[in-house]
Amino acid sequence: MKNLFLLLASSVLLAACGSETATSENSTETTDTLKETYVVGLDETFAPMSFRDSNGEIVGFDVDLAKEIGAIEGIIFEFQPIDWVMKETELNAGNIDLIWNGYTITAERKEKVAFSDAYLQNSQIIVTLSESTIAKKADLADKVVATQQASATLDAMNADETGIVAKFDGGEPILYPTFNDVFNDLESGRSDAIVVDEVLGRYIMKQKGADKFKVLDEDFGDEEYGVGIRKEDTVLQTAINEGLAELKENGKYDEIYAKWFAE
Template sequence: MKLCKLIKKRILVGSILTLSIFCVGCSNNSSESTLDKDTLIVGIDDAFAPLGFKDESGEITGFDIDLAKELAKRLNKKIIFQPIDWTMKESELKSGNIDLIWNGYTITDERKNKVDFSVPYLKNKQVIVTLADSNINSKSDLANKKVGAQSESSAVAAMEKEEDLYSSFNGGGAITFEDNNQALMDLEAGRLDAVVADEILVRYYLSLKGEDKFKILEDNFGEEEYGVGIRKGDTGMVDAFNKAYKEMQEDGTLKEISEKWFNKDITIKIE
């Protein structure tokens, strides 16, 4: 019996020691800055045109992609674009599976509790889009209508702030999809009455599908700004990003990339 107790005690002590070493390792990893890495892994939604998406050949392209490549070059880093489940973006960042969230990522107070943000680089609105012949002409007309949006998106968060209106939708809330393209395709097929999504994405989608088929309402669910999500507490990466962004602004690189995708400079200027 004494021998059994001794063996159990040694096993317990060994387990505690192993766990302690593991935790120390975790702590050390969490304190490392993204700047210590040679390669940056950027988490994206690869169906968010024109910011980050797959072209006809399957290559990932877009405004945010060009911006990220240029910034990585200035930080002397290699870069990998990793498509992720957008509903898990903050978890992917926190766990270290990705180093940056960069693809039309709206800055919100709620998200500031989970990540640190770069300076804002683009302005956006959450717009309401319907088919051209729809009788929906204002937000109030959305009552009892089927309204679509991307799951865990800023569009859903913006609608939820208007509780009475949101709960009046058919089904008691928005019908959510894995990405905005699926929602917009359901709208085009007549399975939805309206979609709420980022204006930048909607206008690009309409330019490809035919703007005469749709209408964007004057009413919207608010203006917002895009930023890059950086691991909480990684001030080194935040400072390096903001410095490189300002340099790109001052030497005209931002303007050049913006004009390539939007035919004008729509980037946010920082002092």
Template sequence: MKKSKLINKILIAATILTLTSGLVACSNGAKNSKGDGKTELVMGLDDTFVPMGFKDNNGELVGFDIDLAKAVEKKLGKKIKFQSIDWSMKESELNNGNIDLIWNGYSVTAERKTKVDFSDVYLNNRQVIITLADSKINSKKDLAGAKVGAQNQSSSVDAINADKETLSKFNDGKVITYETNNDALMDLESKRIDAVVADEILARYYIKGRGESKYKVLKEDFGNESYAVGIKKGNTQLLNDFNKALKEVIKDGTAGEISKKWFGQDIVVK
């Protein structure tokens, strides 16, 4: 009898342990299904990318994406903290957990889709070619032998590299890369390079501020693209929650008003 009772106690203990483990697993699963439970999300950005996110004359972060993020955080119920990063390391920063969002004129590309999950698109864009007004470059074929600049690790570089025929005709058969778009455009002004390839949204804003008579934007370009927010792969709950908040900001007209502030018109993707 004693042996039978001992066996029964062991079986009961094993059953309790199994049930407890199951409850813990369910609890963890529930937590994971709701994301990481963070109340603050870190947004990684290039703080030189006008007009999306940049430092003004007072050193304050301003821009379209900054204002949009502030609107989204109210709907999302999470505080968004702005963190300047090395843009060439953005995906590594995200995957290492140093930031939660890549959000600063972040273009959707096939290569980037393998590294991050993208939110819904909120702006459309294209990769334009900028030269000085008196330049003899008027088309892509005129870039033969030209020194062409672009921001390092940007979608501009990806777009250029995708057009292998045009790239092969550049000076030395390569694009000259810079840490920031501003650096590239300054070299263009100084005539150290002949053209710059950059996001049209940035280019138009930059040209408007520096004097439209100094530059020209060619009719030909290196392709259309879209802006979205990068989120770590597998964080489905954050992705869904973010998209819901973004849709609400677009639907209630807030995003459109922010667009009018920065671009003079509502160019937000509905």
């Protein structure tokens, strides 16, 4: 009877170990396999990277890029507008799977997320109204300057080594939720100058009438855009990098670029 009890106990223990092994294997398989659908978090006012067209559809350079990579990798990307201030929090909480919206690669952000390979160059330009007497960065002293809150633009301004930001009227820039608000502030005369992403700034100026604005020769630095990904999602990161490389090789990237950035 004692031997029978030991035999039964051993069987239960082996079954439990087998179950644990199977669960571990299944977990690994899930982690190492792409899902069918991923949610992309974005700012729906950030033209031409992503914005709503006249039909209310989310369109843009990043949207087209994501769709093409999705077709290559056999996955679907769904686009979800978010509060841009909360982008990393939304990602790491699992509410979205990607930050894909003119998302600048910075050392600070690398501590919170993983990045895809860089896919677009950008700079932080200084824009005034065409009749403004502001001609160089130093002229921003004692002037009202606006930009977007929680943006790479703001980070670049604060990192500027000339110390000009501390000389702004109020000792800091005025912050708005979107770059649309920033441009409206300039046009209304509340701001003397604004600092914006070049890809967005030139697109908006083209829509509003480029002759209304002046872009200074000096800026707040160059940067690169990448896709933000949770650090543990290495398979997704690899898929996006492979997709980007294929689009650049087959010429589709250039087609998408010409569609959104042609003069």
